[in-house]
Amino acid sequence: MTTLDVLYFAWVRERIGLPRERVTTAAPTVAALVDELSAREPRYAAAFADRRALRVALDQDLADFDAPLAGVREVAFFPPMTGG
């Protein structure tokens, strides 16, 4: 088991209802973590319902949902970015 800081931004944050939390998990990949969180409560399931509408960053670098979580400390979920 490892403990991660999980951060949420924009509508992902609004749907889940908090900006960050500590999550202790054995999930080997981002996708497995998403499955685990989605199973917790409907608000998580709602936020993660459409993964194509989500982006993920591992330790502040963009990553894929099949990326491994080994050695990762911070995971962030957010919609496609709208800067500029």
Place this chain on the structure above:
Amino acid sequence: MGAVLDVRVQAAPFDPGAEANAFAAAVQGAGALVTFTGLVRDEGGQLTGMEIEHYPGMTERAIAAIAGQARDRWRLAGVLVIHRFGPLAPGAAIMMVATAAPHRADAFAAAEFLMDYLKSRAPFWKKESGAAGAAWVEAKAADEAALDRWRRG
């Protein structure tokens, strides 16, 4: 003498003209200065304001990486990126990019590259408020497609 790389992520307003002048004075060997300033649209009076959320830490990292790529790819004397977050009123400057180069082709290309990447690779999210309420701005497929032209086979 290396290229100037100046990246700022801030809530405070800025003066695009004064920033452009200060940047021009700070770079060496430039014959061209290109600036772009992004403003909050008022959408014909429908929009009352905008709130920009960002990911502190990753934002600075992502912009520095994008600016570094521009510096490696074109012959530049400097890159300036200022991007605001927090509440913004219609007409306010959201962000600016300035590039300085010995020749204008490099300055224009680098500025366009920076804008294309900042739009969809820097962790900012815009929420617009109007009479109908507030809504997150959705990313456009065209924003992602704009990156293709910078990818080298």
